[in-house]
Amino acid sequence: MASTTFRVFRFQPDSGDLESYHQDFSLDHEEKTTVLDALLRIQNEQDGTLAVRYSCRSAICGSCACKVNGKTVLACMTQVEEAKAESGSSTLQVDPIGNFAPIKDLVVDMTSFWEKFKAVKPYLIPDGPAPQKERLVPKAAMEKVAKESACILCAACYSECNSLAADPEFVGPAAFAWGYRFAADERDAQRKNRAKLYSGQHGIWDCTRCMFCNERCPKGVDPRDAIEKLGAIAFQEKVTKDKGARHAKAFLISMRTGGKLNEQLVGGLTDPVGGAFNAPLALRMLQKGKLPASPLTHRVKNRDQVTKLIKNVKETI
Amino acid sequence: MREHDVVVVGAGLAGMRAAIAAHEAGVDVALVTKLHPVRSHSGAAQGGINAALGNETEDNTDNHTFDTVKGADYIGDQDAIEILCERAPLEVYQLEHWGAVFSRQEDSGKIAQRPFGGAGFPRTCYAADLTGLVILHTLYTVVVKYNIPTYEEWFVTDLVTDDDGNAVGVVAYDMIHGKIETIGAKAVVMATGGAGRVYRPSTNAHASTGDAMSLALRKGVPLKDMEFMQFHPTTLAANGVLVTEGARGEGGYLLNKDGERFMSEYAPNKLELASRDVVSRAEATEIQEGRGIDGCVLLDLRHLGRDRIMERLPQIRELAIAFAGTDPIEEPIPIRPGAHYHMGGVHVDNWGAAPHMPGLFAAGECSCVSVHGANRLGGNSLLEAVVFGARAGEASAAYAQEAPTPHVPGNAADETQARIEELLLRENGPRQGEIRDELAAVMQEKVGVFREDATLREAKAKVDELKARFQGVTVDDKGKTFNTDLIHTIETGYLLDLADCMVTGAIARHESRGAHSRTDFPDRDDENWMMHTLAYLDDGEIRLDYSPVTMTKYEPQVRSY
Numbered sequence: 067m068a069s070t071t072f073r074v075f076r077f078q079p080d081s082g083d084l085e086s087y088h089q090d091f092s093l094d095h096e097e098k099t100t101v102l103d104a105l106l107r108i109q110n111e112q113d114g115t116l117a118v119r120y121s122c123r124s125a126i127c128g129s130c131a132c133k134v135n136g137k138t139v140l141a142c143m144t145q146v147e148e149a150k151a152e153s154g155s156s157t158l159q160v161d162p163i164g165n166f167a168p169i170k171d172l173v174v175d176m177t178s179f180w181e182k183f184k185a186v187k188p189y190l191i192p193d194g195p196a197p198q199k200e201r202l203v204p205k206a207a208m209e210k211v212a213k214e215s216a217c218i219l220c221a222a223c224y225s226e227c228n229s230l231a232a233d234p235e236f237v238g239p240a241a242f243a244w245g246y247r248f249a250a251d252e253r254d255a256q257r258k259n260r261a262k263l264y265s266g267q268h269g270i271w272d273c274t275r276c277m278f279c280n281e282r283c284p285k286g287v288d289p290r291d292a293i294e295k296l297g298a299i300a301f302q303e304k305v306t307k308d309k310g311a312r313h314a315k316a317f318l319i320s321m322r323t324g325g326k327l328n329e330q331l332v333g334g335l336t337d338p339v340g341g342a343f344n345a346p347l348a349l350r351m352l353q354k355g356k357l358p359a360s361p362l363t364h365r366v367k368n369r370d371q372v373t374k375l376i377k378n379v380k381e382t383i
Numbered sequence: 384m385r386e387h388d389v390v391v392v393g394a395g396l397a398g399m400r401a402a403i404a405a406h407e408a409g410v411d412v413a414l415v416t417k418l419h420p421v422r423s424h425s426g427a428a429q430g431g432i433n434a435a436l437g438n439e440t441e442d443n444t445d446n447h448t449f450d451t452v453k454g455a456d457y458i459g460d461q462d463a464i465e466i467l468c469e470r471a472p473l474e475v476y477q478l479e480h481w482g483a484v485f486s487r488q489e490d491s492g493k494i495a496q497r498p499f500g501g502a503g504f505p506r507t508c509y510a511a512d513l514t515g516l517v518i519l520h521t522l523y524t525v526v527v528k529y530n531i532p533t534y535e536e537w538f539v540t541d542l543v544t545d546d547d548g549n550a551v552g553v554v555a556y557d558m559i560h561g562k563i564e565t566i567g568a569k570a571v572v573m574a575t576g577g578a579g580r581v582y583r584p585s586t587n588a589h590a591s592t593g594d595a596m597s598l599a600l601r602k603g604v605p606l607k608d609m610e611f612m613q614f615h616p617t618t619l620a621a622n623g624v625l626v627t628e629g630a631r632g633e634g635g636y637l638l639n640k641d642g643e644r645f646m647s648e649y650a651p652n653k654l655e656l657a658s659r660d661v662v663s664r665a666e667a668t669e670i671q672e673g674r675g676i677d678g679c680v681l682l683d684l685r686h687l688g689r690d691r692i693m694e695r696l697p698q699i700r701e702l703a704i705a706f707a708g709t710d711p712i713e714e715p716i717p718i719r720p721g722a723h724y725h726m727g728g729v730h731v732d733n734w735g736a737a738p739h740m741p742g743l744f745a746a747g748e749c750s751c752v753s754v755h756g757a758n759r760l761g762g763n764s765l766l767e768a769v770v771f772g773a774r775a776g777e778a779s780a781a782y783a784q785e786a787p788t789p790h791v792p793g794n795a796a797d798e799t800q801a802r803i804e805e806l807l808l809r810e811n812g813p814r815q816g817e818i819r820d821e822l823a824a825v826m827q828e829k830v831g832v833f834r835e836d837a838t839l840r841e842a843k844a845k846v847d848e849l850k851a852r853f854q855g856v857t858v859d860d861k862g863k864t865f866n867t868d869l870i871h872t873i874e875t876g877y878l879l880d881l882a883d884c885m886v887t888g889a890i891a892r893h894e895s896r897g898a899h900s901r902t903d904f905p906d907r908d909d910e911n912w913m914m915h916t917l918a919y920l921d922d923g924e925i926r927l928d929y930s931p932v933t934m935t936k937y938e939p940q941v942r943s944y
Contacts, residue, residue, distance in 0.1 A: 080862030114859025190482030
């Protein structure tokens with residue numbers, strides 16, 4: 067037997083108290099117990115008012131995502147003793163997922179998440195009538211979207227997303243993983259339109275590449291990789307008018323020509339009009355030594371290797 | 384009051400397929416679900432969906448029909464099974480056209496098919512070991528595309544009938560806003576899934592509490608073949624999490640503590656790919672006779688190799704590591720039989736219509752058409768959900784187009800509200816958790832893989848006692864917002880009704896057939912028991928009646944694998 071203190075986030079709007087707080091529950095349990103099983107025992111044996119979303123308890127329905135000691139996990143597949151060992155404490159703090167408003171205790175309002183999911187047009191839009199039997203799709207082509215098809219919409223990625231914390235309108239990693247799942251499906255006929263839809267305001271180029279979504283996804287979907295692959299699709303489909311796309315393109319040109327990042331070139335290519343008027347920023351950069359006096363700087367010695375790398379990456383995508 | 388032409392309760396495979404079919408038929412249809420559609424338990428189905436596509440070897444609908452009739456131990460209705468198998472390829476193609484990411488053959492690009500238990504051919508279409516999830520998501524994407532109104536996290540507390548006994552809507556509790564409302568409809572389709580939570584361990588989600596069955600039963604609709612609960616041969620020892628039959632389909636072995644492949648003793652021809660009742664009994668026998676390890680036997684996948692496991696069974700590996708601390712690439716997985724699928728359910732015809740209540744339809748695991756008879760073959764449940772979901776959607780839409788404007792009793796929600804308030808006010812009584820735990824334990828122990836008269840009667844006495852105690856049940860949470868304590872209490876009442884039907888039916892059926900295996904009546908008795916059980920609820924007591932089995936061209940044979 068083991069013993070654990072669970073410091074659980076509480077928010078009980080029906081009580082009239084609109085302040086949240088943490089409450090400690092002590093539980094004696096078997097060595098092998100999951101966080102979800104522990105929460106359900108607390109609910110059943112100690113406090114029936116504790117609200118938690120859950121259903122399958124086998125890591126597939128996606129409802130029990132929560133934060134354990136600050137990290138978003140599925141409660142059903144997190145072993146209590148392992149989480150304790152990782153944190154080096156006999157107390158586990160359990161909080162609702164981030165970037166959502168609480169409804170009650172660990173239950174949050176996921177309306178925005180579902181709306182954004184719907185906004186990426188998450189359904190197949192093929193051209194022409196369907197054949198009599200199945201469409202023939204090479205095994206490799208179908209496997210290309212297998213990873214993203216395993217997304218269970220648990221919102222662990224959304225919970226950890228730094229771009230969302232800065233811009234609540236950002237569409238978010240899960241919806242973009244689904245966007246890629248359809249954009250890359252060779253049965254879908256909307257590749258270019260999808261590239262446009264996902265590139266606009268609050269779109270793929272607003273991702274800050276912090277990689278937390280990849281790190282915390284419990285199913286190995288790697289949403290950040292999907293966003294990156296959507297970026298590549300946007301280039302292939304020549305959907306590059308977006309400022310983010312121009313920025314990426316400017317990086318590429320800078321690397322290809324000089325073998326290094328030329329801020330002057332990148333700034334000018336990203337935003338030729340606005341950039342010209344951004345003198346204060348240019349001055350500050352000059353002061354820090356980040357801006358050369360002339361845009362025609364020398365090339366790095368190993369430019370060949372950089373070009374090779376770029377070629378490699380392009381071929382892989 | 385809210386109103387729609389058709390209201391579908393439950394948004395798993397059967398519910399969403401029904402709603403899509405009704406929408407395509409041109410009626411105003413809404414979904415009501417106590418979860419969000421993508422949280423439905425259909426998503427946990429792993430192995431696949433059967434259809435005689437003939438992509439791997441020659442196959443045809445007749446083979447599929449025969450295998451299903453035999454697997455059902457001859458009390459499946461053969462006309463319904465013919466419909467199931469004939470429509471199977473169409474539904475699989477339809478799912479593909481909607482975008483389902485099925486695994487493909489290497490060269491042809493056709494949908495790949497794997498062998499499954501009780502089937503004579505590799506007939507099971509799959510998406511790695513995430514088939515249920517992929518199909519559930521595919522259907523949800525169509526619901527999104529069609530913009531079908533969906534009441535998410537609305538828990539149905541009552542089926543509403545008019546003065547003539549027609550189904551005219553439901554009463555539901557909006558869990559987030561804490562309101563109770565009536566949703567009127569010309570037709571109601573019930574598709575709330577199974578009742579595996581009557582048992583422990585169970586592969587089922589916590590949410591699988593058989594709601595629709597109990598709602599219908601309480602309104603006088605009989606439930607059919609409730610004694611037939613399927614035990615899945617491979618569930619993880621720790622908590623009953625499912626390990627797909629696809630693992631055996633891909634070549635996994637079962638071993639006892641002496642390292643013997645014991646299935647050669649029980650099913651010399653089909654071995655691990657005999658039907659589920661046969662494999663579950665073999666495992667239970669090995670364990671009972673002392674050849675198990677800590678109440679388990681072993682599922683060995685190591686010889687498949689890392690690549691095949693990673694390609695075909697990635698989720699199984701993940702779950703075995705998370706819940707059993709075992710990496711199947713390195714060592715065998717301890718498994719045992721666990722409650723999995725309920726062959727019984729709301730008594731309906733081949734269109735999913737309840738003959739005892741006009742306007743009521745049911746589809747999927749909560750219904751009993753009956754295509755699975757006494758034992759369901761792996762890969763046939765997802766199929767049943769989409770085929771009979773579609774048919775119930777079509778039939779309910781046709782019914783709604785003809786039906787007059789329903790007279791929905793204006794006070795339906797008030798009665799529910801009063802009942803719930805009374806429950807919330809009650810003090811000093813047992814809590815739902817303890818009743819539910821005791822119920823699951825007694826069902827597991829006494830109404831399990833093997834059954835006999837004495838222990839079944841002990842189980843019945845316990846169920847009666849729990850039903851009596853439940854009358855005084857109390858709820859901790861007195862609030863309105865997301866009151867899971869209240870929801871679970873109402874669900875526990877449903878589970879008690881259903882357990883009563885299961886035990887009462889099992890005591891009466893003096894034979895062994897499919898999943899119902901009586902040690903005191905070890906043989907199948909076609910002369911006396913070739914019939915369906917119908918369970919009614921009369922004044923709180925279960926009353927049994929029987930109805931004939933439909934046969935077309937398959938005479939009962941001795942069932943061997």
